[in-house]
Amino acid sequence: MPELPQAKNRRRWDIFCTVVDNFGDIGVTWRLARQLVADHGLEVRLWVDDLRAFERLCPEIDTHVAQQWQAGVEVRQWSTEWLATDAADVVIAAFACQLPSAYMDAMAARVKPPLWMNLDYLSAEDWVIGCHGLPSVKYKTVQKYFFFPGFQPGTGGLLRESGLLERRRQFQQSPEAQRTFLQGLGIDPAPNAQLISLFAYENAGLSSWLDVLAADSTPTHLLVPEGRILGDVERWLGVEGLIAGALHVRDGLTVQVLPFVRQDQYDHLLWCCDFNAVRGEDSFVRAQWAGRPMLWHIYQQEEDIHLDKLDAFLALYTKGLSEPASQAINGLWHAWNAGHDMSDHWRKACKHWPELQKHAEAWCLEQALQADLAAALVQFYVNWI
Numbered sequence: 001m002p003e004l005p006q007a008k009n010r011r012r013w014d015i016f017c018t019v020v021d022n023f024g025d026i027g028v029t030w031r032l033a034r035q036l037v038a039d040h041g042l043e044v045r046l047w048v049d050d051l052r053a054f055e056r057l058c059p060e061i062d063t064h065v066a067q068q069w070q071a072g073v074e075v076r077q078w079s080t081e082w083l084a085t086d087a088a089d090v091v092i093a094a095f096a097c098q099l100p101s102a103y104m105d106a107m108a109a110r111v112k113p114p115l116w117m118n119l120d121y122l123s124a125e126d127w128v129i130g131c132h133g134l135p136s137v138k139y140k141t142v143q144k145y146f147f148f149p150g151f152q153p154g155t156g157g158l159l160r161e162s163g164l165l166e167r168r169r170q171f172q173q174s175p176e177a178q179r180t181f182l183q184g185l186g187i188d189p190a191p192n193a194q195l196i197s198l199f200a201y202e203n204a205g206l207s208s209w210l211d212v213l214a215a216d217s218t219p220t221h222l223l224v225p226e227g228r229i230l231g232d233v234e235r236w237l238g239v240e241g242l243i244a245g246a247l248h249v250r251d252g253l254t255v256q257v258l259p260f261v262r263q264d265q266y267d268h269l270l271w272c273c274d275f276n277a278v279r280g281e282d283s284f285v286r287a288q289w290a291g292r293p294m295l296w297h298i299y300q301q302e303e304d305i306h307l308d309k310l311d312a313f314l315a316l317y318t319k320g321l322s323e324p325a326s327q328a329i330n331g332l333w334h335a336w337n338a339g340h341d342m343s344d345h346w347r348k349a350c351k352h353w354p355e356l357q358k359h360a361e362a363w364c365l366e367q368a369l370q371a372d373l374a375a376a377l378v379q380f381y382v383n384w385i
Contacts, residue, residue, distance in 0.1 A: 012043045014088035016078065018097040019050035024299070026054050027282035029094045030073075031159050031263060032119075035374040037072040039162045042378075045088065047078040056260050090381055091116045093144075108140035115384050116142050117377070122149040122158075122281050124312040129154040133380065147380065149373050151316055156380075158285050160372035165364070168289065171271050178272050185258055185269075186245060189221040193254070195273040198224045198233075199283055200297040204339035206232040212343040214253035222253060223269065226260045233257075277336075291361040293353070295336055310337060321359055325352035 013036060017029040026048060033046040048054050051063040058070055066077040082100045087107040091114050093099055107114050118136060132148040132155050149156045171177050182189070189195055196213075200206075206229065213220045224233055230242050233255060237248050244259035261269065266283070270276050270290040278287040279297040287294040296313070298306045314333060318326040328348040335345045349356065371379065 012045060012088040013090040013092065014045045014047065015092045015094060016047045016097055016099055017049070017094045018078075019048065019053045020095070024280040024282050025095055026050070027057060027263065027280075028119075028159065029092075030054065030057055031161075031282065032092075032374055032377075033073045034071045035159065035161050035372075036378070039374060040378050043074070044072075045074045045076055047076045049078040051075075051077060057263055059262065087114055089114050090377075092119050092147075092377075093117070094119045095121055104139050104142070107142045113142045115381055116144040117147045117380070118144055119377075120146060120148045122285070123309050124151050124316050125309060126312070132156060145380075147377065151313070151367060153370065156376045157370045157373045158288070158367060159282075159374065160289065160368065164289060165368055168267075168271050168291070171268065172291075181265075181268050182272060185261075185265075187221070187223065187256060187258075189254070190219055193219040193221040194275070196220055196222050196275045196277065197269055197273045198222055198229060198277045199227055200229040200277055200279045201300070202228055203232055203297065203336065205336055205342045207236045209336075209342035209346055210236050210253060210255075212346050214251040216252050219252045220254070222255045223258055223273065224255060225258045225266070225269075230257065288360075288364055288367060291364040293349075293356040293360050295333060298337055307337070310334075317363060320362065322352070322355060324348075325355045325359070328352055329356070 015029050015033055017025050019026050029046060029048075033044045036042045036044050051061055054075075055061045055063055060070055061075065062068055066079070068075050078100075082102050084102060085106065087103060087110055091099070091107060093116070096118055107116065116139075128148045128150050129152060131146050132150065134146050136144040136146050138144065147156050149158060151158070171181075210222075210233075213222065224230065226244055234240055234242050237250070237255065239248065242257050244257050246255075246257040248255045258269075263282075263286075267286055267290075270278075270283075270287055270292070273290075273292060275293050275295070276287040276290060277295040277297065278284050280299055284296050284298075287296075296310070298310050300306055310333065314330055318329055321329065328345065328351070332342070332345040332349050334340075335342050
């Protein structure tokens with residue numbers, strides 16, 4: 001990839017993030033901002049409208065300070081009382097958020113208009129390839145472009161920091177490193193227990209899955225970071241007020257509640273587990289880089305259009321699997337996302353466990369052949385100027 005010009009064109013990138021729901025928006029933009037600084041040496045301002053949500057991912061954030069630096073990124077409070085500021089050379093509106101009108105005027109006032117991109121949501125649907133990189137709306141002299149993350153050539157790829165898979169490989173090959181990490185979170189699984197992480201939205205199908213895990217002859221240690229699924233866990237256990245540190249055992253299933261951890265710790269948690277149930281977008285991508293079998297709880301949308309996205313991903317992900325293994329994964333994922341009984345689908349998936357393990361690693365390595373999202377954004381800028 002050509003090097004960025006050393007002149008003013010590389011001076012600053014601005015990323016705008018509106019925290020709509022949960023932590024997916026800020027999770028993606030925070031990870032992207034850090035990578036643009038660390039891997040590409042850029043100056044990045046990250047504008048966030050909800051610093052309290054940001055604080056869960058980055059505890060060092062001071063929610064009362066409007067301007068601060070974290071991991072080399074300038075973090076700015078995006079408030080309704082907008083203060084005049086110069087527009088950057090590259091402007092990223094994450095997930096179609098509306099930029100402040102005064103900032104848009106500042107973009108148009110530049111002698112050379114900035115590159116303005118809408119970083120869209122991740123999707124495996126075929127139409128994404130045709131729309132990626134196309135011009136969108138125009139504000140005065142400033143043209144906006146679509147930029148789509150994706151799983152196929154012709155898209156923007158996935159977020160993947162430099163050296164990520166090598167660090168993961170070294171960690172997964174070191175029982176001592178894994179044991180030290182787990183002990184740091186107060187996790188002490190039985191030697192023969194399978195580790196499963198559970199990060200999901202509310203799900204009526206959870207109780208059936210926990211029933212079959214509890215009845216299994218192979219013990220399971222279920223790790224549940226604090227989040228929206230805890231209410232369903234409480235109902236299955238028959239307890240109230242689960243908090244981080246809680247540990248309950250029912251037959252062959254041990255349930256342990258974990259604190260909400262920072263992003264790098266969550267990566268290590270995924271790397272430790274034999275199976276990862278994840279939600280949204282950021283944790284979904286990180287589970288793929290873990291190279292382990294997984295289950296995705298996609299964010300529900302009106303008129304069930306999220307199911308089209310689910311099917312599009314499954315069509316790609318299950319390529320190369322045997323027909324029985326592919327059917328097992330499809331059944332498991334659809335049952336989970338519909339809140340249906342999980343027991344038979346889980347048993348069918350377990351019959352193909354070695355194949356699913358091998359496939360998860362192969363999928364990870366296949367995705368790593370593409371340029372990562374941050375590199376693709378930088379290359380788009382290089383081509384544009």
